[in-house]
Amino acid sequence: MVSLTINNKKVSVPEDSTILEAANRNGIKVPTLCHHPQLTPFGGCRLCVVSVKGMPKPVASCTTTVSEGMEVATSTPEIENFRKLVLELILSDHPNDCMTCEATGSCALQELAYAYGVKGQEYAGERRVYAKRDGNPFIERDMEKCILCGRCVKVCDEVQGVEAIDFTYRGFRSKICPSYEDDLDCEFCGQCVSVCPTGALTGKQWARKGRYEGVREVDTTCPYCGTGCTLTAHVKGNEIVRVSSKPWSPNEGWLCVKGRFGYKFVNSPDRLTKPLIRRASGEFEETSWTAALEYTAAWFKKIREQHGADAIGGLSSARCTNEENYLFQKFIRAGVGTNNVDHCARL
Amino acid sequence: MAGLAAIFGSGAMTNSIREIEGMEIIFIIGSNTKETHPVIANCMIKAYRKGAKIIVADPRRVPMVKFAEVFLKLRPGTDIALLNGMAHVIVKEGLQNDEFIREKTEGFDAWKSSLEEFTPAKTEQITGIPKADIIKAAKMYGRSRKAGVFYTMGITQHTCGTDNVRTIANLATLTGNIGREFTGVNPLRGQNNVQGASDAACLPNVFPGYQKVDLPEVRRKFEQAWGVPLPPKRGLYATEMMTAAVDGSLKALYIMGENPVITDPNQHHTIKALENLEFLVVQDIFMTETACHAHVVLPAACSFEKEGTFSNTERRVQRVRRAVSPPGDARDDLSIIMDLSRAMGYPMDYRSPEQVLEEFGRLWPALAGITYDRIKSRGIAWPCPSKEHPGTEFLYKDGFAKKIPFMPIAFNPPAEGVCENYPFVLTTGRNLFQYHSGSMSRRVEAIEKHAGEAYIELNPADGEKIGIANGDMVRVRSRRGDVTIRARFTRRISAGTVFIPMHYREAAANVLTNDALDPDVMIPEFKVCAVDILPMEKMAAEKPRPA
Structure with a gap:
């Protein structure tokens, strides 16, 4: 352990901790934009600068490791002015269209601009202008809103192992894009969307469906593969408007294309909404629950009487819950009287 | 799954997903993990970044090969030869875990002599993998005592599927790579709740918790719990049901949330089977290719519209919550089953899904300690025998119920080989x-x-x-x-x-x-x-x- 003081408070943290980690661990908030706790440090945005006694200039707390006896100040007039300046510069080249931006309410940049009272007019000048032309159906990339924090580049490489995007060009022309500035063609896991601190990366299906007003969050388990990722469904009215995952879930907040973008089947117009009985004509006809279930029970009973219970079988589903599967086999075994029950484990 | 259960005691993944990042060797065989279990692949990549070495065996250059130290591009259906060949090298190099073999296993010598013929040269000839790669992979796996094997349907969906699983188990047993943290044998489940549907005994040969239907004392326990006499003989497997429907001995089928027309082999046979039934009822969320053949179709709620639990591939029982209400008159499967059962003269009344899980837990001790309250924010992996038990991350910490048998497995080519007409x-x-x-x-x-x-x-x-x-x-x-x-x-x-x-x-x-x-x-x-x-x-x- 290493002992140091942060804002005159004595703290003790593990060796190799960064100043930022030491501060966070002790409940001291340092503003950040490019930092993400699940990714390697970048030190790009300079918002997390702190002053360290004995060092001539402020240092980025996310990339500076602690040392014994260090004296750190996370907030001084000089540092706060510097942060304000950084924000002014970022916002000078940012389309301040929070009114219609999908990220409003969950935007780190918006929150910091609010906290520092920065409007971005002080250095107004040339703006980056990029045409939106991405044909993929999953991820909206609005590169004019990109603050070049590099989180998306890191998550794509470090977590997903895909390296679909990287920084290109230099200085004012810097931007993040796929190789040869092609359209995005990747696994579309949306990890980049989940770590983007602004509205530069959003889900295409989310557009104008709901941001935070009237949106509820419900934690549940993904209905696709057996990994069992914890999902958070964002619900407005009776519609899922987006899906995310929390970093403290067993899947650490990471999802795949199906988990993150594959929820739209829920509201599909193809959903079955009424019990159906096939008539003599061969056509299905809508009916009531009572009629459908009595008809079904009558058939099962008739076959059981004529041919025995083993002439009836049940196929259950690996898509249904434990409770439903338990009850299904109990119904087939105890209600019908046969062990002819299986599911698709092998298929 | 049955293959693994017969050897170690359980058919489930022996490790947890969390343990992947602590492994030294990750051996992926017959699993396109990056496409079929993408988030588990992320854990493997995390392990790779920390220095783990990855071996991939697959007929295709699947995306995980990018991270592999060795890629074994085998001919489809030659897994047994590869795994026996690797075991051959491990034994020849003396890399086996002698202490584990002595204390925990039986049949080693007979099995060892069955490996004789699987020399690297012969293995190369059968599998098409260069022998240097077979030797390299065998040494990597054989030297490690923190090595996890991961497989899916690429191993099991063969006429020799059970034998494939046995050869994997042999390899893990040979090196003692089972029963400890960060090492084990891990079948990755392909669907959200395959584990749970199996645990709940939607299987023709067992009652909930893998308790065999043909054991009288087991049957008595369930007869007592459910209040009716129960049939003593195992029922038909799904694939057998289709054949029985074709020959007319199966007359009626109740399908809940399955689409065998697409998922079963030989589609023409499946359709013929369904068309031959006197009565077919399908309960689903869509008019599937299977539902089209039904006499009655019942509209069900999807997983975002109901309460309950799923058990994931690592045996973790996790909550499913209602986020939206189902469309029209669609209802959750639980209430449909209860109403149908009542109409059949066997009323089952549960006030909530949680009551069903409680009953399940009373009949299977591995679930006894899991309640909705305990899994509010994070699931618990079974076995979890009591309300105080934290759940079980990796299996066989306290050893195995009996000695692990080494099983000699012969290589047999797939049922259908290529020929002039089908090359x-x-x-x-x-x-x-x-x-x-x-x-x-x-x-x-x-x-x-x-x-x-x-x-x-x-x-x-x-x-x-x-x-x-x-x-x-x-x-x-x-x-x-x-x-x-x-x-x-x-x-x-x-x-x-x-x-x-x-x-x-x-x-x-x-x-x-x-x-x-x-x-x-x-x-x-x-x-x-x-x-x-x-x-x-x-x-x-x-x-x-x-x-």
Whole structure:
């Protein structure tokens, strides 16, 4: 352990901790934009600068490791002015269209601009202008809103192992894009969307469906593969408007294309909404629950009487819950009287 | 699963997903993890970044190969030869775990002599993998005592599926790579709740918790709990039910949330079976290809519309919560089953799904300690025998119920080999974007826009031989049927082998696949069948002329 003081408070943290980690661990908030706790440090945005006694200039707390006896100040007039300046510069080249931006309410940049009272007019000048032309159906990339924090580049490489995007060009022309500035063609896991601190990366299906007003969050388990990722469904009215995952879930907040973008089947117009009985004509006809279930029970009973219970079988589903599967086999075994029950484990 | 259960005691993954990042060696065989379990692949990549070495064995250059130290590109259906060949090297090099073998196993010497013939040269000849790579992989796995094996249907969906699993178990037993943290044998479950549906005994031979139906004391326990006499003989497996429907001995079928027309092998056989039933009731969220054949269709709620639990691949029981209400008159499966049972004269009254789980836990001690309250924010992995028990991350910490048997396994080629008329080996599986029969994912507009067309992957050299260009439509036929499908050239597959994803009803891979079964667990051989590929013009020319 290493002992140091942060804002005159004595703290003790593990060796190799960064100043930022030491501060966070002790409940001291340092503003950040490019930092993400699940990714390697970048030190790009300079918002997390702190002053360290004995060092001539402020240092980025996310990339500076602690040392014994260090004296750190996370907030001084000089540092706060510097942060304000950084924000002014970022916002000078940012389309301040929070009114219609999908990220409003969950935007780190918006929150910091609010906290520092920065409007971005002080250095107004040339703006980056990029045409939106991405044909993929999953991820909206609005590169004019990109603050070049590099989180998306890191998550794509470090977590997903895909390296679909990287920084290109230099200085004012810097931007993040796929190789040869092609359209995005990747696994579309949306990890980049989940770590983007602004509205530069959003889900295409989310557009104008709901941001935070009237949106509820419900934690549940993904209905696709057996990994069992914890999902958070964002619900407005009776519609899922987006899906995310929390970093403290067993899947650490990471999802795949199906988990993150594959929820739209829920509201599909193809959903079955009424019990159906096939008539003599061969056509299905809508009916009531009572009629459908009595008809079904009558058939099962008739076959059981004529041919025995083993002439009836049940196929259950690996898509249904434990409770439903338990009850299904109990119904087939105890209600019908046969062990002819299986599911698709092998298929 | 049955294969693994017979050897170690349970058919489930022996490690947890969390443990992956602590492994030294990750051996992936018959699993396209990056596309079928993407988030587990992320854990493997995390381990790789921390220095773990990855071995991939697959007929295709799957995406995880990017991270592999060794890639073993084997011919489909030759897994037993590869695994026996690796065991041969491990024994020859003296890398086996003698202490573990002495204390925990039986039958080592007889098994050891069965490996004699699987020399690297012979293994290369059968599998097509260069022997240097076989030796390298064997030494990597054999030297490590923190090595996890991961497999899915690439191992099990063969006529020798159970034997494949046994050879994997042999390898883990040989090195003692089981029963400790960060090491084990891990079948990755393909569907959200395969584990749970199996635990709950939607299986013809066991009651909930894998308690055998033919044991009188077990049956008595369930008869007492459920208040009725229960049938003593095992029932029919899904694949047997289809055959019984064709021969007329099965008259009625109740299908809840399954789509066998797309997911079962030999589609024509499946449709014939369903059409032959006197009564078919299908309960689903969509009018699936299977529901089209039903006499009664019951509209169900989907997982975002109900309360309950799923058990994931690592045996973790996790909450499912209602986020929205179901459309129209659709209802959750639980209430449908209860009403149907009441109409059949066997009322089952539960006030909530939690009451059902409580009953399940009373009959199977492994679940006894799991309550909805305890899994509010994070699931618990079974066995969890009491309310104070934290759950079990890895299995067999306290040893095995009996000595682990080494089982000599002979290599037998797949049921259907290539021949002059059917010169290509077809293997099937999933892709990243679609899911299983596609009833959910194909109704997601974005997914369908991006990956909505069926395709056959083949090596450009084979394409040239057939006389087609990348993107051409081709006809693929097997002894059971034929489909028209777009050709996609890719070097990730070897010449002589082709791949079709299973999701697309309009060019369903399972029109072609072989319904030959593994004799132990009745799993069909989806992963190997023989096909021919014809360009479309040739196909037109081949049509019989009118007389």
